[in-house]
Amino acid sequence: MDCFIGIDLGSTTTKAVVMDQNFQVLGRGITNSRSNYDVAAEVAKQEALLNTRFHLFRQSLSSVSALDGQLDDFLDQLVRDFRLEQFLEQLADLERTCISNATADRFGGDTEALHEALGEVFRRLTIEAPDQFAPGAQRKSDFFRDIAGSRYLAVGEAVAGESGLSFDYVLNVYDRSIIDVENRISEETLSDKLMRALDRTFVAFDDLSAASHAVRAPVRAVLDTVLAETYVIGTGYGRARLPFSKEHIRSEILCHGLGAHVMYPDTATVLDIGGQDTKAIQIDGSGIVENFQMNDRCAAGCGRYLGYIADEMNLGLHELGPLALRSTRKVRINSTCTVFAGAELRDRLSLGEAREDILAGLHRAIILRAISILSRSGGIRDQFTFTGGVANNGAAVKALKQLIKENYGDLTINIDPDSIYTGALGAATFARRATDGDGDEGPATTTEH
Amino acid sequence: MNKAATTAKTAPKVGPDVIKEPSMLKQKAMIDANFKLLATANEEGRKVSSTFVPGNLNELQMCFDLNCNFPEINALQNGMRKKSGRLIMEAERNGQSEDVCTYVKSDLGMIMQGNIGPTGDKLPDPDVLLLSYTGCFTFMKWFELVREKYDCETIMLHVPYQADGKITQNMRDYVVKQLKEEVIPTLERVSGVKFDIDRLRQYMVESAKAEDDLVWILQSAKNTPSPIDAFFGGVYYIGPIFTAFRGTEAATEYYRTLRGEIEQRLANGQGPVTPEGNFGKERFRLVVEGTPNYTNFREFWKMFYDEGAVVVASTYTKVGGVYDFGFRHDPDNPIESLADYCLGCYTNLSLPARIRMLTSYMEDYQADGLLVNSVKSCNSFSAGQLLMLREIEKRTGKPGAFIETDLVDPRYFSAANVKNRLESYFQMLEQKNATQAA
Amino acid sequence: MPLQETQQETLKETVENIVDRCQALFDDLDFTVVKEWKAANPGGKAIGFLPIYVPREIIHAAGMLPVGILGGGDQLEVIHGDAYYQSYICRIPRSTIELGLTGRLDSLDGMLFPSICDVIRNLSGMWQLLFKDKYVKYFDVPQTYRDDIAGTFYIHELQTLREDLAELAGREITDDDLRRSIAVYNENRATIEELYRLRAGLPWQAPTSELYLLLRAGMVLPVEEHTQLLRDYMVATSVEERPRRDNCRVVVNGVFCEQPPLGLIKSLEMAGCYVVDDDFLLVTRWLLDDVPTDGDPLDNLSKAFLHHSAATSAKYEPDKANKGRFLIDQVRNSGAEGVIFAAPSFCDPALLDRPMLQDALSRDDIPYTAFKYAENTGQLQAIREQAGTFADSIKLWSA
Incomplete structure (x- = not known):
């Protein structure tokens, strides 16, 4: 089947989205970005294609009566x-x-x-x-x-x-x-590994042994389906280092704009806070970018800043948000400069201020930077879509919602749990559109997996 | 992975063989000659002045047979030759803050390291520091700092700021009086040459001729396709008239030659000349506000012409004089016109006036967008640019882009960052244009 | 005025009362006291001004209240201001814009932007664009000093300001109005000098954190009231025994525009440095002598500016030999043992001037130390340590 793939090569993670002819998302994949960008892109793509297979497994196994009532458990086990x-x-x-x-x-x-x-x-x-x-x-x-x-x-x-x-x-x-x-890509075929995994799964679901054939046949059929990479588009900060020709590359601004539009068609303003940069994007009713601004030369207030703070406090990145949400007192942090933030942090801790209050202040400081970048791009319009890794941080979201309410009033704020895939989704959509001949993209060629 | 996608993009290299036209060769010869002249000035007893580009009094200085040294030009030339980084660090090691203007630090670093100029020729000790305080506060500190190193006179020519968008008679009188009663007598004393106003008039006749041609050249960009790039190319076009050549026959000749070349390009329907030859298809027309980056000048330019982006108007080409709204040096009122020249330089204009100017450029030159190159070094340019951008976007309905670099500090040029933004911007313009066309 | 009489009048005013009042004025980013003044003076106008110097006499003579605007300090959360500035530009313009955009400066009818540097100069244009209904003036001062050239220019600028304000006030500003205002400000300047002399002599009796708050009060209070406040303070502190510390004596230089946080000022004293002279709020001490109250008032103001005004980074020093002289005189006259250069990050005038001033001090064997701050510097530990080390080294040096 024809697959349209978007790959977003970010500074910390690389994401891929697989889409079918009808613009339906089939699979998503993510991996850590690493020194070798080609491998990161390839791994993310393989993950997304794998995810696509599981999507197809689910479709074809849903009609297997032996799995009635335990399809989800079965597939979860298979994934594991x-x-x-x-x-x-x-x-x-x-x-x-x-x-x-x-x-x-x-x-x-x-x-x-x-x-x-x-x-x-x-x-x-x-x-x-x-x-x-x-x-x-x-x-x-x-x-x-x-x-x-x-x-x-x-x-x-x-x-x-x-x-x-x-x-x-x-x-x-x-x-x-x-x-x-x-940085090495597996040489073994997906099928072999998957069939071995299936053997393990049957051990876990020993009551299904009688239905073994009924389950294995459709899985086999899916594995035999060729997933053609009909068109691939790369984006993200590392896109220039992808081994793609120019017509297969789109800026992350265009991709994030379109991706946010695909997720929430009424989006007018997009904010993306990633590891290395913060982007504010204004789009029209069709997801076309009208204006954008990125953080200036100073990368203060990006996701990386939170990572730095987590290290400084000896916490996991994912622990920051929940801890900050427990804050009871407002503390204002003035340095979004990563160089000074550590010192300010230690100063305040030594003054006896509570860790959660300081953390809440830090989250607000980051969001304030984002607000100023949004303001440079033309402000916040209804609807507003927040994407990127930091969108999964509850304390950041809380600070953002509060500041939007104070400065722009009541707006619809969209945050998708899968928002980390926004750029890849936009890229996949561009890939799908390219084959309609409404772009200036080159002819599609096909390789098979 | 499919074939189209794996056509590896080889890193483009800026070739060493730069295409040169006669005007370029001529300019190079002129600038080299001036450096040679400066190199031997002290030994041969010729008097030297150091002065700044905005508000420079070149015609007047020639009346006193002064050889003219421009610290800003030395700094930018050192930037283009990749020498500025180490000079800046030298100045910082000697107590200059990392926060301040890198033109100043490049100059101070060069003086500390023996004052060998960008071409490798020794620069002379100045006999006079002519401090034209025009449009830039830092100039004042710059010459106070340089003055510490030399035992020579410093002349302050204080040019008031056009805060309300106009030159008042009070401002003009103040500058004229300074010229007549302080600048000229001091230059007479330093040079030993008596001031001759007719000589000044004669130089101004030449200035005005060259200025006419310069304006024609810059305005040729109103054509589609534009035969010039008014920022990257423009930097070269302003070279002679912004420096030691305004008022000389050599400059008049240079601009006549250049104009002839551009007339030819126009007749042929050609775009600008780039370091790699002729410009391809014109895809985007931009107005640029702000200064260039000199440490990565050609790499920066390439990011534009590779994408078919041509700059049709820029404000940087107005820092040493705004001529396109009618001002000319006037042989009949030489001192007054020097005053008006100084008062009228671009960075001496108020923010509302700069916005009006850029808005008119956007319209008159049919630009697709405005690009602001904001440099860390120059607060005179940079402070307020984000509001300017917003205001001009509002007035023209055209999207702007904002990038940050520096004049001559290589630490402030992140090629990947700049390219990322420019690409995103060009793709946005393309997408918008495609949507509008559809 | 005989001391006895003054004491009786103000016995109920304690240092604590006065300082608390000044602190409240300092903390009030809504400029309530300006609104109150306007309510009490129907039709009265208030004119804001930025550092370093404007001739407040002219504003006063128009019956208006001059209001010093010194940024937002470390208690203002800047939400909008950062959208207007790149990261390499100092803090004061962003917090000032924040004050404006959040309506905190609505009580001001106009703003004056002195020629400090390119950032503040450009801020005047931004103000024209952002606050179209307000009177905005870039106040250009001469950088040359001949009466017949610079003086003529400057008097003309003063006259323009006078006419603009007269129009705003709806009444003429007479020469006599100006002369009276000059006298009122002469008195204020003299009282401030008295306070500075008191501090230089007995720095524990007039700690700099208090002196600073007193000066800041002068940025929002009517000048007559401010002069009285200063006098009350001097009386109150003279009858209190205050703890004396074994601190060294320093001059602070570079703090003329963007203000250090109050905590920083306090930190210097806690770290062992008595500040005995400084360049805080130069507008209050810019003119060094009394301005004559007879003759042409604008001519007098001009001559005072050209020939009897303070030196600072934003002002051209025509004579190389005099570079740093003013600072060295401050050190000598106040009996200071060293200089602390405190400059706001990205402050071009202060940072470019600093190496020249340091060289001048070195030639005179005056020790110094230097650091940068921002108006919202959140951590002071490093500065405390540096000032403490400097104080220790001075003590070792003089031992």
Whole structure:
């Protein structure tokens, strides 16, 4: 089937959206942006195509009576099992890479002990892996680097301690290896991995063993469906580094404008706060951009600022918003400058001000910056759509709503939980439109997966 | 991944072989000659003045046989030759704040490192610092700082600000009196040459001729396609008349030659000349407010001509004199016209006047949009530009764009950032144009 | 005035009362006191002005209230102002615009923008665009000093201001009006000098944080009332025993436009530095001598400006040899032991002037230290530490 794909190469994450002929979103994928932009784009796209397969599984399995009442559970389990298979594959790659990097010229007489320790570390990681993907298991994120990294540190430290080997050695090997592993694309086909995952799922759903064929056949059929990449459009801050020709690239401004319009057709003003920049976009009734402004040279007040604050307070990025929402007292933070914010933070903590109050002040400070960029672009008009990673932060949203109410009155404010995909959605829409011949895009060509 | 998408975009390189027309070669020869003249001035006993571009009194200085050194030109030339970064850091190591104007710091750094000019020729010690305080507060501090290094006279020519959008008789009288009673007597004393007003008149005859041609050249951009780029190309066109050549026959000749070339381009229906040859299809017509960036001048320009964007009018080409609304140096009233010239330079105009000027450019030159290049160094230009942008958007209905760079500090030019914004802007204009056409 | 009599009049005024009142005026970003003055003076107009200097005598002579506008300080949340300025421009214009856009300056009938720098100069044009119904004037002052050239120009500018304000007031401003106003301001300046001398002599009796609040009160109160307030303060503090600290004595330079937060001023004293002279609110001390109250008042104001006014970064120094002289005299006359250069971030005049002033101090063996601030600087720890270290080093030096 024809697929139209948008890829948004952001500074922290890369997102992809797959759309069908009828502008229906089939799948979404996300991965962490990394040193190799091509790989980030490819991984995000593969994730979105995978997500598309699951979308298609759901469609075709919905008519399988054996799954009545447990289709959701079954698919959720299948996703987990697939992730586990993926994880194990990359873990094996990481082990091979670590071993090959643990060479005698670097580690001298400790090399052999290091190899043994690595073998033990990976043995334990492999054994515990299914627990990571068990139902209800909490993972910090779904990116290999994050899951493997945190577990490797914990297990590696234990093994090093037991064997009397320097933990630094174990760490050093990992640091050398992870980037290579992260930047390699799996050579195994999706089908093989998925069929293995399906085997695992059937173990979990042993009552379905009789219906095995009824389930496997439609899954197989979906896997045999060719997902043609009919047209791909890239966007985002890193778009210039995508190996795409010019007609396959759109600015993130156009894509965010159109993406917000597709999500909420009455959108007039869009605010996107991402990791590196803040964008304020004014669009017309068809999603055409009329004006935009981005943060000035000073990147203060972007998502990265929150990351910096989280580090400074020794908190996870996702903990900031909920903590700030517990604030009971208004504290004004004057520095949105990342350089000074840390110092101001420490100053205020030492004065005995409450952490949640300071955090609430910081969120307001960021949103104030956004308000000024919005103002430069022409203000806030009805409806207003807020997108980007920071749109998932409750404290930021609260501050924004309050400031909009105070300065622009009651407006409809749209925030989609999937707003992180706005740019990719716009790009996919451009890709779909390109084949209608209403753009100046080149002829579509097709490759098959 | 499909084939069309994987056609790798190879990083375009700005080739070393720049296309040159006769006028360009002529200009280069003129500027080089002036640097040579300056290099030998001290030894050969010729007197030297240092002065600023806006409100410069070139015709008057020539009456005293002064060789003229322009610190701003040295700074920008050092910027273009990638030398300014290290000079600025030198000045900062010696106590200048990172917050202040980088033209000043580039100049001070150069003086500290032996005052070797951008062309590698030694620059002379000045005999007089002629401080034309026109449109820029920092000029005053600049020459106070430079004065610390030299034992020479400093002349302050205070040019009042046109706050209400007009030159009052009081302002004119004040400048005229300063010229007659302070500037001229001091220059006579420094140079040992007696002032001859007829000589001044004669220079002004030449000034006015060149000014006529300059105006014609800048206004040729009203044509579609425009035969010139009035910002990146314009920077070169203003070179002689904004500096040591206004009032010389060489300048008159230069502008006549240049005009001839542009007449030819116009007749051929050609666009501007770029460093990589002829301009392609004209896709966007822009008005630019603000100064150029000099450290990455050609890289910056390329971001425009690669996209078919031509600048049809700019305010930077008015910093050393606003001629397109009728002002000319006047041989019949030489001192008064010097005063009016100084008072009329672009950065001496009020914000409402600047907005009116830009709005008229947007309309008269049929521009698709306004681009503001806001530079960290120059508050005279930059403070208020965001309001100007908003106001002009409102008056013309055309969208503006805002980018930030610096004059000569390479630390303030982020190519990826600027390109990202420009691309987004051009794509927005394209999308709008396509929608309007549909 | 005999001391006894004054004391009796004002016995009930304590330092605390007076300072509290000044603090309340300082904190009030809505300029309630200006509204009250207008309510009490029907038809009266209020004219705002930015730092460094405007001839308030002319405003006063028109029966109007001059109101000093010094930005929003660290208590104003800037919501709109940042939309107008790039990150490399100082804070005072954004908070001033914020004050304007939020209606806090509605009680002002006009605004004067002195020629401090390009940012404030351009702000005058922004004001023309944003507040079309208000009187707006860029007040250009000469940077050359000959009476027959600069004086003629300046008197003409003063005359224009006089005519503009007369039109706004709906009545003529006579020479006698001007002479009376000059006398009133002479008295105010003399009283402020007295306060400065008191502080230089006994800095613990007139802490700079209090002196600063007293000067700020003068930005919004009618001048006559302000002069009385200053006198009351001096009387009140002279009868109170106040704790003396072993601080060093410094001159603060560079604070003439965007204001440091009050916390910063207090921090200097807490860190061990008594400020014994400064360039806060120069408008109150710009003219160094009494302006004659006979003869042509505009000519007198002009001559005072050209020949007897303070030196600051925004003013051209024609004689290289005199660069830094004024500051060195401040150090000598106040018995200071060093100079603290405090400049607002991105303040071109202060920051470009600083190296020259530092060189002049070095030639005279006067120690100095330097830092930057913003009107909303939120963290003062680093500044406290720097000032403390400076104070310690001075003590070591003089020991």
